Amino acid sequence: MKxxxxxxxxxxxxxxxxxxxxxxxxxxxxxxxxxxxCEYAVECGLDLxxxxxxxxxxxxxxxxxxxRAALMRCLEMGADRAIxxxxxxxxxxxxxxxxxxxAEAIRAMExxxxxxxxxxxxxxxxxxxxxxxxxxxxxxxxxxxxVGVELTGNKKKIRVKREIETGNEIVEVKLPGLVSLSxxxxxxxxxxxxxxxxxRKKELxxxxxxxxxxxxxxxxxxxxxxxxVKIFPPRVKKKGxxxxxxxxxxxxxxxxxxxxxRNFI
Amino acid sequence: MHKIITEIVPTVDFKxxxxxxxxxxxxxDYSPYLSDESKLAHQGAEYLFFPTNEGELSAVFREMAKxxxxxxxxxxxxxxxxxxxxxxxxxxxxxxxxxILGLRYDSNLKExxxxxxxxxxxxxxxxxxMKKIFPGLSESGSAETKAFLERYKExxxxxxxxxxxxxxxxxxxxxxxxxxxxxxxxxYGATRNWVRFIRVMLASGEVLEIPRGKYFATxxxxxxxxxxxxxxxxxTIPSYTMPSTKNAAGIFSAPNMDxxxxxxxxxxxxxxxxxxxxxxxxxxxxxxxxxFFPSDDKAIDFVISLRKEKxxxxxxxxxxxxxxxxxxxxxxxxDPKVVGxxxxxxxxxxxxxxxxxxDPETKDNDYPKLEKIVSKCGSTLARSWAGYEQRDLERFKxxxxxxxxxxxxxxxxxxxxxxxxxxxxxxxxxxxQALEEIWAFYKSTLEETGLEWVAFGHIGNNxxxxxxxxxxxxxxxxxxxxxxxFAKKAVALGGTVSAEHGIGKIKKEFLSIMFSxxxxxxxxxxxxxxxxxxxxxxxxxxxxxxxxxxCPQIG
Numbered sequence: 001m002k003x004x005x006x007x008x009x010x011x012x013x014x015x016x017x018x019x020x021x022x023x024x025x026x027x028x029x030x031x032x033x034x035x036x037x038c039e040y041a042v043e044c045g046l047d048l049x050x051x052x053x054x055x056x057x058x059x060x061x062x063x064x065x066x067x068r069a070a071l072m073r074c075l076e077m078g079a080d081r082a083i084x085x086x087x088x089x090x091x092x093x094x095x096x097x098x099x100x101x102x103a104e105a106i107r108a109m110e111x112x113x114x115x116x117x118x119x120x121x122x123x124x125x126x127x128x129x130x131x132x133x134x135x136x137x138x139x140x141x142x143x144x145x146x147v148g149v150e151l152t153g154n155k156k157k158i159r160v161k162r163e164i165e166t167g168n169e170i171v172e173v174k175l176p177g178l179v180s181l182s183x184x185x186x187x188x189x190x191x192x193x194x195x196x197x198x199x200r201k202k203e204l205x206x207x208x209x210x211x212x213x214x215x216x217x218x219x220x221x222x223x224x225x226x227x228x229v230k231i232f233p234p235r236v237k238k239k240g241x242x243x244x245x246x247x248x249x250x251x252x253x254x255x256x257x258x259x260x261x262r263n264f265i
Numbered sequence: 266m267h268k269i270i271t272e273i274v275p276t277v278d279f280k281x282x283x284x285x286x287x288x289x290x291x292x293x294d295y296s297p298y299l300s301d302e303s304k305l306a307h308q309g310a311e312y313l314f315f316p317t318n319e320g321e322l323s324a325v326f327r328e329m330a331k332x333x334x335x336x337x338x339x340x341x342x343x344x345x346x347x348x349x350x351x352x353x354x355x356x357x358x359x360x361x362x363x364x365i366l367g368l369r370y371d372s373n374l375k376e377x378x379x380x381x382x383x384x385x386x387x388x389x390x391x392x393x394x395m396k397k398i399f400p401g402l403s404e405s406g407s408a409e410t411k412a413f414l415e416r417y418k419e420x421x422x423x424x425x426x427x428x429x430x431x432x433x434x435x436x437x438x439x440x441x442x443x444x445x446x447x448x449x450x451x452x453y454g455a456t457r458n459w460v461r462f463i464r465v466m467l468a469s470g471e472v473l474e475i476p477r478g479k480y481f482a483t484x485x486x487x488x489x490x491x492x493x494x495x496x497x498x499x500x501t502i503p504s505y506t507m508p509s510t511k512n513a514a515g516i517f518s519a520p521n522m523d524x525x526x527x528x529x530x531x532x533x534x535x536x537x538x539x540x541x542x543x544x545x546x547x548x549x550x551x552x553x554x555x556x557f558f559p560s561d562d563k564a565i566d567f568v569i570s571l572r573k574e575k576x577x578x579x580x581x582x583x584x585x586x587x588x589x590x591x592x593x594x595x596x597x598x599x600d601p602k603v604v605g606x607x608x609x610x611x612x613x614x615x616x617x618x619x620x621x622x623x624d625p626e627t628k629d630n631d632y633p634k635l636e637k638i639v640s641k642c643g644s645t646l647a648r649s650w651a652g653y654e655q656r657d658l659e660r661f662k663x664x665x666x667x668x669x670x671x672x673x674x675x676x677x678x679x680x681x682x683x684x685x686x687x688x689x690x691x692x693x694x695x696x697x698q699a700l701e702e703i704w705a706f707y708k709s710t711l712e713e714t715g716l717e718w719v720a721f722g723h724i725g726n727n728x729x730x731x732x733x734x735x736x737x738x739x740x741x742x743x744x745x746x747x748x749x750x751f752a753k754k755a756v757a758l759g760g761t762v763s764a765e766h767g768i769g770k771i772k773k774e775f776l777s778i779m780f781s782x783x784x785x786x787x788x789x790x791x792x793x794x795x796x797x798x799x800x801x802x803x804x805x806x807x808x809x810x811x812x813x814x815x816c817p818q819i820g
Contacts, residue, residue: 012656031655069625073654187607193554193632193651200628 001055001155003045004113005079006102006134007038009063009070010124034070037119039077040184044149045117046078052151056080058110062090062101068204075199076191082204083109089209092221094228095125099133101219104212106138114175115158120145120182125228128180135178143171147183165237268489269480269524271471277320279328285313291356298339298356302432304687305347305771310337312355319539322357323470326800329355330468335803338533340439341386343432346769348443348532352804359438360384362539365399367406369413371461377417377424378461380542383438387426390437394424394545424545427453430765431666438538443513444530446765448581448665450511451725453546455765457517457529462542465528467535468800473524480524488524490795500794502527503787505780510694511726514763514772514779516788527791532767533802535795551580552623552653553661557613559643561586561720564615565704567642568724571619572697576634579619582725587614589668589719596671606664612648617724618665625653668721672732679736686735689744692772693755694728694764706754707731710747716740728764752778768806776806 012031034042042059049055059074061067062085071082085105093101106113116135121128128144135142147168148161159172160179191199209216217223241258245251259265285295288309292299299307312334316322329336335354342349362382370377379394393399397418403411428440430447439445441463446455453459462476471492482488486502503518516534517526528535558564568582585593590609597604621635636646652661669690676688695703707729711718722730731751735741752762752775762775776785789807792799799809 033654033656072625185607187601187605190607190650190652190657192647193552193556193649194646196552196651196653197632197646 001052001115002110002113003048003055003057003115003117004106004110005038005041005045005057005059005074005117006130007041007059007061007070007074007119008035008122008130009033009061009067010035010122013123032066032069034073035119035122035124036184037121037123037181038070039073039119039188040181041117041119042074042077042079043184043189044146044179044181045115048115048149048151049078052155058083058113060102060105060110061085062093062098062105064091065206068206071204072199075202075204076196077189078195079202081202084204084206085208086206087208087210089216089220092224093219094224094226095127095129096133096225097219097221097223099130099137100223101212102130102134103137104214104219105207108212109207116140116176116178117149118178118180120180127228131178131180138176138178141173141177142180143173143177144180145182146179147181149179149181166242266480267483267487267524268491269473269475270491271467271469271473271493273493274319274323274466274470274472277318277324279324282321282325283315283317287311297342298358299351301342301344301347301349303345303347303350303769303771305350307350308352310351310354310356314355314357315361316357316359317361319464319466319472322359322466322537322539323472325355325357326466326468327470330470330798330800333798335799336801338442338537338802340384340436340442341434343430343435344439344443344769345766346763347771348767348769348802348805349439350770352770354803357537359436359537359539362438365393365402366540367410367542368399368402368417369410370416374461374544377545378542379426379545380462380540381437383436383441383537383539383541385437386433387428387430387435387437387440388433390426390543391433394426395548423548425548426459426543427546428456428459437541437543439533441529441538441541442531442533443767444517446511446513446723446726448583448723448725450765451582451723452578452580455511455530457526459543459546460525460529460541461544462540463525463528463538464540465536465538468796468798472539473536475525475528477523477525482520482522482524484521486518486520488527498794500527500791501787502791503784505784505787508694508696508759508761508779510696510760511723511728511764512694512761513692513765513767514761514776515768515784516791530767532769532806534792534806536801549622550624550653551620551658552625552651553618553620553658555585555616555618555650555661555664556639556646557610557644557648558615558617559612561615561704561708563642563644564617565701565724567617567638567644569700570638570641571617571635572725574634574638577621577632579621579725581618581620581723583618583665584721584724584729585616585618585668586720589721590614590616592671592719593664593668596667604664604667605660606650610648618661619725620658623653665721668719669730669732672719672734675734679734683738685738686741689731689733689735689741689748691731691748691751692728692763692766693731693751693760694723694726695755695758695760697727699758699760700724700727703727703755703758703760704729707751710750714743714747716744716747723764726764727760749778770804773806773808 009032012033045057057079059079059082118131143160145163146160150159243251243254291313314325337351337356339349339356339358362384364382367380427449429449430445440456444455444457465473488500490498517530594609680686717734719732720729733744735744756779762779
């Protein structure tokens with residue numbers, strides 16, 4: 001079984017300062033880290049490997065050459081190998097172009113995957129779009145906001161506990177599929193010095209645009225259709241009223257009363 | 266040269282210095298100025314001054330001397346031995362001395378130097394040095410300073426200020442006065458090693474400007490200080506030999522010593538250090554490692570082997586005893602976030618925490634010598650925690666810091682039941698060859714008593730903190746007696762009764778274990794020569810009869 005984990009390097013948020021004139025992040029002198037939600041995805045992959053044998057974990061990222069550091073963190077945590085999509089031609093990619101490039105690389109090199117794990121969003125852009133777009137492009141099912149993942153007995157399906165507004169739900173889908181993680185361990189894991197040293201002996205392959213053999217107009221800035229104009233939190237929906245349906249007659253009576261009160265009926 | 270002349274600073278009107286008056290007012294509204302990290306009970310103060318420059322400080326000293334009011338100097342109050350806790354009289358806070366004054370490269374010393382007022386915190390100093398941003402210096406500095414600042418920004422090397430007494434809120438002046446040390450002393454030495462220049466205001470209100478390497482004691486061990494009236498004072502340094510270990514007990518003394526060293530580590534007894542110039546060190550990327558071992562003894566074997574291995578130069582070597590790890594495990598169950606680390610593995614019966622150079626971007630990271638030593642001591646590199654990202658370095662440092670904090674919280678809790686209880690924390694160090702012997706002595710003595718205890722700290726300098734956590738007054742008395750025995754043993758082995766905390770007001774009785782009556786008298790003679798009115802820091806280090814509570818009215 002093969003698990004692909006798509007990750008992103010982000011600036012460490014506690015240190016981020018905004019340029020008051022341009023409204024953009026000041027990245028100079030700011031440490032870069034593996035996006036915490038991506039780290040949850042790696043933890044999830046490692047957890048699956050602890051429970052089920054014969055799982056290969058491959059970490060993939062698209063970013064500048066320094067994004068190697070984020071992939072190195074994945075290797076230290078326990079990923080078997082890593083792929084970095086790094087090319088100036090990828091610069092300026094929006095979420096769609098990023099997902100498209102990742103999908104092309106996966107099709108070209110890791111087509112035999114079973115599961116793709118991603119973080120629910122990156123803490124710098126907060127778009128939460130690359131994961132779902134990647135699933136759409138690859139034509140596989142997606143389950144967002146996972147808090148727990150396990151395989152079914154025959155390893156043909158994945159069972160995911162996911163967060164929804166009213167609590168959690170369990171969803172099961174056939175593999176291959178994509179899962180985004182929104183929770184991980186309360187305390188970040190720590191690697192041993194041996195793991196840190198060994199990680200540097202693992203394969204970390206750098207892929208450029210020419211390796212993918214696709215039209216240059218479909219990735220990077222040229223392939224990007226969107227632009228982030230403003231970021232704001234979604235409006236919180238008011239908490240609805242749940243009517244206990246265990247006693248049908250009473251529930252119907254309550255529902256009718258509710259609708260009449262508001263002149264719906 | 267052994268002769269130095271004092272400098273008069275421009276006088277200002279004493280009445281213009283900000284002052285809070287009245288015992289009750291200070292107790293009610295300014296109580297933080299009455300204590301420090303020792304939590305020693307204060308005896309109040311009648312005045313609290315906030316001078317903003319040397320002129321104002323001089324005016325305060327002169328007025329207090331005229332009125333016979335004793336002065337306790339207050340910095341960031343991070344000391345552990347009550348140095349800033351007032352025993353009556355006046356408190357002079359130097360917190361307004363918070364400006365950066367200069368940056369330069371000394372081509373003779375081949376080092377970058379930062380000059381700042383005494384109230385600047387080590388945290389700020391380090392942030393400025395590492396991020397290469399010195400607030401206000403590019404506007405207020407001289408043309409020469411501005412040129413140096415530009416040059417400093419352009420070079421790719423990162424620099425930092427190595428002394429790290431754990432509490433980075435400590436003030437630069439305070440750390441110079443106390444010769445603060447800490448974990449990194451193992452590689453970089455204590456504050457003394459980094460101070461290149463000071464300005465110190467004497468009790469007379471006049472200033473000594475002392476660059477390192479200019480004023481040295483005569484063969485007879487004397488310095489001559491001439492004041493603005495032409496009066497000469499001869500200061501005779503003590504005749505004793507300092508221990509070869511890390512040490513914070515007693516006035517520094519050495520043949521042909523530099524005058525600057527008399528003031529560094531004097532715990533503010535001879536004057537107030539107002540400006541400090543320190544050297545910066547090139548910063549190499551490190552990896553923090555917590556290496557677990559199957560027993561305390563194996564961890565100590567590892568330290569001894571690691572120190573011998575010249576190819577590996579850790580910045581610090583810190584110890585967690587078996588009991589210390591147990592205490593942290595318990596804390597992890599109560600509140601995992603406070604410890605901030607995954608569960609400590611069951612196989613870990615002790616640990617050594619150290620930093621070594623590590624370039625995460627280099628492929629050829631190989632540490633065969635380290636691997637060999639670890640394996641010889643019954644462990645493997647797989648049985649470790651390691652991290653090199655800045656957030657991990659801070660996280661590991663917190664893991665070290667959380668241990669004494671946990672002990673403190675246990676004591677604070679027990680104090681609610683028995684207010685007289687306090688933590689018994691040793692600060693003893695011995696020479697390298699005595700590490701195994703002192704550890705065996707600590708362990709066998711403590712295990713016999715059945716007292717609750719943990720051991721941790723700067724084992725690289727053979728400076729293990731034993732913390733006895735008494736549950737009753739009987740246990741506390743037993744602990745005190747043991748502490749005394751430990752101090753005697755450390756001195757007998759050529760060590761010190763205080764390696765880093767200093768003596769202050771709460772460890773004075775230990776001085777007589779380390780120094781003879783004659784030697785103590787020699788220290789007192791230095792104090793009397795430099796501060797004949799015994800104006801500054803009453804009750805600190807040396808007991809010289811004074812009338813502390815007399816406090817006449819001032820205008």
